[in-house]
Amino acid sequence: MPIRAVVFDFGGVLFDWNPEYLYRKLIPDETERRFFLSQVCNGAWNIQQDGGRSFADGEAALIAEYPQYAEHIRAWLVRWPETLAGLLPEGVALMEKLEAAGIPLYGLTNWSAETWPYAWNNYPLLQRFGEIVVSGHEKLVKPDPAIYALMQSRIARHLPDITPAELVFIDDSHINAEGARRVGWHGIHHVDARHTEAQLRELGLEF
Template sequence: MTIRAVVFDFGGVLFDWNPDYLYRKLISDDVERAWFLQHVCNGEWNLQQDGGRSIVDATASKIKEFPEHAELIRAFYERWPESLKGTLVEGIKLMEDLEHAQVPLYGLTNWSAETFPYAWDNYPFLRRFRDIVVSGRLGLIKPDAAIYHEMFRRIARDLPDLQPQELVFIDDNQANARAASALGWHGIHHTSAAATEAALRTLGVAF
């Protein structure tokens, strides 16, 4: 069956985001910094903001838990743009190659509703996606099936009679790619642009 659209995750595929970029400036000791990012401002905590929790509430709850690190905790979002290093060149090229081949492109990202506007304002290429589902705006996060259903619903408005097997989803998180596959999409676990390109070509995507 023909692939009618490709859906991109953003972080790790198109964007180079890592809080370590910020905290290298704030915590010089590698062991101390690793401990802080594992136990204080860690991925599980950040994911709750991607799921819709406000930055104010997230910061307050974490400071209550670790009051001795209050200044460092506040920095996570006060200086959030410093954790976004920029785009991943090979990922952007893959996106642009698909765009030039007139493959409809969509975005499905776990991202806080409060920090996504920074990316939107500073990275104009995002406007080239036909639609973007931002988890924090919905209060849903991957790999919850509900967020994929919302993405499908939006794409189906553009592409009548859309079938799940006509979609490809690219994500650097294997669990998220598998969740798409479980719904009948073609989930690609993104480990490199070259590997993803090869997987797309195997699926018959011509670009």
Template sequence: MAIKAVVFDFGGVLIDWKREYVYSRLIPDETERQWFLDHVCKMEWVVQQDGGQTIAEGTAELIAKFPEHEALIRAFYERWPEMLGGVLTDGVALVDTLDAAHVPLFGLTNWSAETFPYAWENYPVLRRFREVIVSGRVGVVKPAPAIFALMRADIERHLPGVEPHELVFIDDNLHNAEAATALGWHGVHHTSAARTATKLRELGLPV
């Protein structure tokens, strides 16, 4: 059966986001920097804010655990825009091609509700989707099934009766892609735009 909609993750697929863009300046030594990113401002902590915890709360909690790193911890969100390296042009090209073919497109992202508005204003590609679910706004993060249920409900408002096997989800995080597949969607692990395009063609999409 034909694919009826494609859902895009944003960070790592359409937008270049890396903590290292800030911390390579703040912690020049690679070993020290990696330790800090693995143990202090680690991704598990970032996901707490992506799930709805406020930046103020998250920052205060982490400073309480690592008071000796207060300045570096505060820099995470104070300098957060510097972690954005711009659009990933090959990923945006996939959006362009699918949009030109009138394939319904949707967005599903793990992102803090407090930082997402900056990206929304500065990266017009994010405004090209029929619906966008931001984890920080709904209080649940990928790969939880609940956020996919919310996405599907939004899609159904545009495409009544759509079934999971008629949906494609593209994410650079393997666990998130696998979660979509477990729910009956076509989860595509995005490692490069070329490989994603090949997978989309295999599913019958015009890319």
């Protein structure tokens, strides 16, 4: 079946987000910084905020365990904009090629509801997507099948007869791309824009 819509992840595809950008300033020692980002404010902790937990609760849990890092833990939210270096030009160029070809574009992101407003207010590019599902708003995170089903239902507002096989999802996480495949979508593990573009063309998209 032809692809009728493309769904983008944001971090690592269109946005250059990395907590290292902030914590290089706060923790100059590489060994200590590696410990902090792998054992304290790590991916498992952050995904809970992406899933709807408040930063107040997330911070309290960590500070109780690592009181010596209280200031650095609070900085994750307070100085969050410093973890976002801006847009990734090659990813944006790919998005704009698809947009120019009239291919409907949607967004599906694991992103905290508390930090999302900063991105929405500062990056007008986001307002060009037909629908965006933000995990923190929905209290669901990729690769839960329920979040892909929710995304498809939002797309169906615009394309009422859309089927899973007509959707392709681009994500820099192999696990999340595979999650899309498990629900019948096409999933592309984004490594760079050139390879992603080639895979989209292999799927029959013309742009």
